[in-house]
Amino acid sequence: MKKSILERAREVIDTEIEGLAAVRDELGGSFERLVELCAAAISRQGKLVITGIGKSGYIGKKIAATLSSVGSPAIFMHPVEARHGDLGMIQKHDLLIALSYSGETEELLVVLNPAKRLGVQLVAITGSARSTLGKMSDLVVEMPVPREACPFNLAPTTTTTALLALGDALAMVLLDEQGFTKSDYGRLHPGGAIGRMVTMCAADIMRDLDHTARVGVEATVREAILEMSRVRSGSAVVVNADNELLGIFTDGDFRRCAEKNDQVLSLRIGDVMTPDPVCACEDQLVAEVLKIVEKRRIDDLVVVDSGRRVRGVIDIQDLPGLKIM
Secondary structure (H helix, E strand, O other): OOOOOOHHHHHHHHHHHHHHHHHHOOOOOOHHHHHHHHHHHHOOOEEEEEOOOHHHHHHHHHHHHHHOOOOOOOOOOOOOOOOOOHHHHHOOOOEEEOOOOOOOOOOHHHHHHHHHHOOOOOEEEEOOOHHHHHHHOOEEEEEEOOOOOOOOOOOOHHHHHHHHHHHHHHHHHHHHHOOOOOOHHHHHHHOOHHHHHHOOOOOOOOEEEOOOOOOOOOOOOHHHHHHHHHHHOEEEEEOOOOOOOEEEEEHHHHHHHHHHOOHHHHEEHHHHHHEOOOOEEEEOOHHHHHHHHHHHHHOOOEEEOOOOEEEEEEEEEEEEEOOOO
């Protein structure tokens, strides 16, 4: 009987999970040695050269990109192009990592001896150390998987998933070993939302004091509302004479007060404000600011300096325009 679409899809995913578990359980000294060789190459100003063809080549490109993005310089070298000049991208301090599950891919094998003659070490990530690729290599990291998800056990499916995961594991272990930080990550990702979140601070995205409604505790709700309207803000920050944060009064606070008291406009703001509100330091990264906004579910976040003096306010409505959310 033909399996249902969802039943078959889940079976494929289960097969790949089984393969990932097998690779995880087989990790041992060869993987540790691979990490050591990678770290040594990088420390002597070399790079990691990933090579492979077909489906392994596509995965190799992703592995190289991931390594580079987390502080381990890496490039992808196509084996066929390498035979026609691209071997020139290999330098003596580099480490060559060849990917082939069968270890018998002819287009890959024919370029490896010329590459080794350039003086680089060769690491194979393959299904069998007894393969031709394994025998040619200085180090073999085996990643045998039980079976492909393909019903004929032919199309690369489980093996490519496992190779991708192994590449991620290598990248993340190297990240830890080299002490790569969030700030380092930001320097390598200056563009896009990711770059902005890890390089920009609260002070970079806040509304400044000229566009922040501020009132004292003795002000009336009417005065606070007028100040909010003047600067087009959904909140008024309550401060003392030294501009130190005392509280906040928002549109939502106004509506809640109005439901209980039709004389709300004449009330003293100090009596209806939210005292000691959640705030962010001016030098906090935008990524941390977003966590505060999402966790507390607030629309306006006061920004203060180290002395708790108000510097401005972050209005969640501004963030899409800044391409933060």
